[in-house]
Amino acid sequence: MAPYLKPVELQLRQRLSRPGDPLDHVCFIESGLASMSIESRDGVLQEIRIIGQEGLIGHSALLGSQQWAYVTVVQIEGVGLEVPVKALVDSLDLPDIRAFFHHYVHVCDVELAETALAAAKYTMRQRLARWLLMCEDRIDSDYLPLTHDSLARSLGVRRAGITDQLHVLEGEHVIRSTRRMVRILDRSMLVHIAGGCYGAPKEAYERLLGDHHEPANGTLLPGVAEPALVRAAPVYRSMTA
Template sequence: MAEIFQERATNRLIRCLPDEAFRLVAPYLRHVDLPTGTPLVEANKPIEHVYFIESGLASMVTSSADGNSLEVGNIGYEGISGYPVLLGIDRTPNRTFMQVAGSGLKLSVSRFLSLQDNPEAHLLFLRYIHTRELQLAYSALAAARYHVHQRLARWLLMCHDRLIVDDMPLTHDFLALMLGVRRAGVTVQLHILEGMRAIKSTRGNVHIVDRRILLEVAGASYGVPEAEYERLIGSELASRERPPKLSGAGWSR
């Protein structure tokens, strides 16, 4: 039963777990719906559960004391929320919440940390943390060295990787949070990408028309963290099943 459940899971980390490790936590995994706005990690509060995202999109947001906020990462079916507990930390100033509704597998932190007794599982999650650090590093690089429309192209590619659909329910408010710009500025940047025939933007939705154009626009700001994830974690899947082929550095559909 446990093996069948694992094979049916969408989350790539769950699918990578060694059978022994998965059987250890399988009885305690609970499938939950995750509507838009659902908090996964509250700022400065103990992390009591982790969520293996099965569908949808979660945003990791950092906020300053004067009220400024910025998305510093996103999580889809490739990842897990609450991973700072792997570093011996019970809380974080950052918050994580569902930006696009989906579902996930909920697990208590105590059960999750029991996986660290399995060397293969421990290594898997350390590798995942490494890819998260790279995502943050490239976000900083993009913010410092790339134009806003290039940064927008990068974030859209990252969302596209995780939502696995060409029609993405992304609001202007979310896009403004991603880029750290005013909402009015988002419209201008979307028009630039529309003029390039990369996307079609309507109210509350961005349709990917041509991913290849987004890749050209984003340039070197996108791709390294995604390729590193495939090298380190995709290789784990390769021993169990046919791994997804890269589609412009991201995960193929």
């Protein structure tokens, strides 16, 4: 697989996929953050997942999809590794890799379900706390280069509401917010605020993809103990080199 991996730059606001376009490659994120959104027939967008160094853009290719179903846009610039879908699918003939990616698809489903739950049953304050935690998990930094506008779009709420909630969190010494940066000061308090709408996908990721699984052939799948989320792209490169 290594010969097929192509380094790519992920530029801020770059659109990486559009519904209906051919799904001929996927991209493992090495750094940065991408936002995956569903688009209605009348052009309304709503974010449903964020993807960082723990995952890949185009996971539906693992299920045999040949077209993009979502809009994917770079939210924090970084770098990635593109690989042709054919090379990815061919690698699934290896049982260990197939099991790894089946587990990853399951984690994606858990995240989608938790996002729906958060949108339906939890407050803006709780959803904002959840989103900041998920962002920190995916970029491995408590400095989050985000604007109030981008946060409002991600959560599907008014910018003024996000600004108010950030000011409250700042007053509680949970974060520090500037025009283009949010710094997390007290992660444990954010977890407390998010309550039951944060953590299920992270726990599933660590349980299924983290430290670690021993396949039938006795070869230990490589992984990263820190940060808590296993970096899928390095793991994938190690397994397919």
